[in-house]
Amino acid sequence: MGFSASSKDIRKLKQAISKKRPEEEVAEISTWIVKDNLSREEILNRAKEVYGPGYEYLIDDIDECIIEAMALIEEAGIDLKEKRIYKEKLSAIFGLLSDKKSIQKLSLRFLGAEGKDKVDALIQLLKDDDPKVRSEAARVLGWIGDTRAVEPLIQILKDQDEDVRKSAVEALGRIKDPRTVKPIVEMLKDESSEVRAYATYALAGKKDPSTIEPLIFMLKDNSWRVRLGAVYALGNIDDPRTLEPLIFALKDENAYVRKRAVEALGKRKNPNAVEALICALKDEHFIVRIETANALGNIQRPSAVQALISALEDEFENVRIEAIRSLGKIGDPCAVEPLTQLIKKGNSSLRWEAVKALKNIKDPRVVEALVFALGDISDYVSEEASKALVEIKDPRAVELLTSLLLDRWTLSWIRIKAVQTLAKIKDLSAVEPLIRALKDEEPSFRKEVTQALKEITGQDFGEDQEKWQNWWEKRNSV
Known part of the structure; x- marks a missing residue:
């Protein structure tokens, strides 16, 4: 049986809107709540329908609007406590993140915690009967980052609801406190692969060398998302012990895991990874080859030049582009001839990239190649060649x-x-x-x-x- 608002309540709301003159969005949301008794999720969906997919850019903060709409309904003399938006508590929880004190104060009142500290109120909500409330309260505590929440969040890591455990892990990952590391490591053993994945990403923010061994173990997890998170976390830890595990991850069956391992090795700039990355330049998946070409350019070792020159023949243009850029970063004269050939035979994008790469290579042949490119039929290639000739002096x-x-x-x-x-x-x-x-x-x-x-x-x-x-x-x- 659908909800039907009384004409009396609708009239009261119209009078309140006429008197208070709230922002258009607040007035509209208050009408949706009174007439249709919408939940937060339903309000978000309707906002998308009314304002379009980019509604979040038109409405600064949807939860602030909802809180103001709830206050307007209350002022109109309508029983707000019977509305789903009030009972579910979610907008009030998110309202505690507002920079506006007035919104925070209203949110606490709608949560039945008027006058209390917002962190204390959220900690209390971790015991709520509704798992959605527990989950969102945990997430918001993580965003606030107050260390008083650490122990209560650790307690709900044993919650029966998977989403609650995920939110608790995520929150502990955000809070800067050494007490959070060990409990997160324990969650790497959770029965849910989603929770284990959240734990790896939470550890990525900790950058704690004590987590290296547990994370290495997770590289053999049966979930690729867990392995992906483990690679990301290992890549964030500046420790020589992570090099071999990251190289090991280059052979993972999942392309996204291999790509993340390449990213980590490229960021580390360790020359000992070059040989393994040269092999990865022949990976079956183009996203791995693109990232590998970029990583070799970051490491800038001459031993990678011939492999990058070979990559100029890759079937995917983005791989060829990254190879060109990396040859420019390394600056080895061996790259001059193949890059010059690209200026003569490649498409406009490749010619443009080749010109930019050549200007970084110290070799007398570069000038001739750039003067040739000055006559390119593409204006932006010709202009880039002109700029390069000016810069190389x-x-x-x-x-x-x-x-x-x-x-x-x-x-x-x-x-x-x-x-x-x-x-x-x-x-x-x-x-x-x-x-x-x-x-x-x-x-x-x-x-x-x-x-x-x-x-x-x-x-x-x-x-x-x-x-x-x-x-x-x-x-x-x-």
């Missing part, structure tokens, strides 16, 4: 660019790009070739040359080649 760049701008067989827009790049480099050795270029027949080209001369010299003789030449000769004679 190689004198040969000026020489190649000046020869390019004087070559009338070169396309006009490429010559213009060369002039613009010379203007950014600001090398005086480009002045004389630029003055000679003022003889060019194309007006747009001469305009760019004039602008480049102004930026390099600080002088302005327009397109008058004779004046530029006289000034230049006079300057050099002095």
Whole structure:
């Protein structure tokens, strides 16, 4: 049998809304509660329907709105205690996280704990008959992070409800207190794989070397989520004993576990992991290969260069992109030729990445490759090549660019790009070739040359080649 609000209650609410003039969302939610007796979950679902999927960006805090709506209903003289939103206590529990004292005060009152400390009130709720209440109270205690909650949370680790145990473990993981570590380790033995997984992630935040052995044991758990959490936790502990277990995890049957192990090894930057990571670069799953290419770039060992060059042929473009980036990070000259070939034959994304990688490699061939890329049909690749030529500050760049701008067989827009790049480099050795270029027949080209001369010299003789030449000769004679 559905709920039906009395016309009297609806009239009372309308009068209260007219008098108090609350925010639109508060008025609407109060109407839903009175007319349809909605629970918190039902209010959230209806808010999605009314305001769209991004309602949380329109409503700053849905629970604050619910608490204010409940207060409005109470002020209207309607029996709030008969409403599901009041009985379930959930919005009042979340209301205790509000920065507004008024919301916290109302929340405590709706929880029957008026005047009490919010942590004490939440600890008391850990004994509630409703497991949902116990679970959410535990979670909120974790977010608050008060150490007074440690012992009460440890007590409910034995709760019969799985969600309560998960929330208690999560909360203990958030609270910074040494007493929390051992109880969380014990939860690695829980019958529920979900609870065990929560325990591994809770330990990840502790970064405690005493948990290494229990976590290593969890790498053989039958749940991939538990193994994933164990790898994450081991990766957070800065201890040489974690290296071998993480390398072991590279052979896990689950791709997400292998990927997480690669991430951890890449973050650690231990050169002893390079050989194992080179093998992982051939993993059957592309997400592992992508992460491996990135990790090898973080470690930056020359021994990984050939494997990364081979990865430039990977069937997945994102693997090739990460390999290019890592070759740039390592900066080995062996990568110049394959990266140059990508500039000539790859798609625009690969060409762009190759240009960015090449500028980090100290090798004379790089300048030629970047000048070639200056003529790329893609504007963003050409612009990146120009920026790279400016950044590397190689004198040969000026020489190649000046020869390019004087070559009338070169396309006009490429010559213009060369002039613009010379203007950014600001090398005086480009002045004389630029003055000679003022003889060019194309007006747009001469305009760019004039602008480049102004930026390099600080002088302005327009397109008058004779004046530029006289000034230049006079300057050099002095």
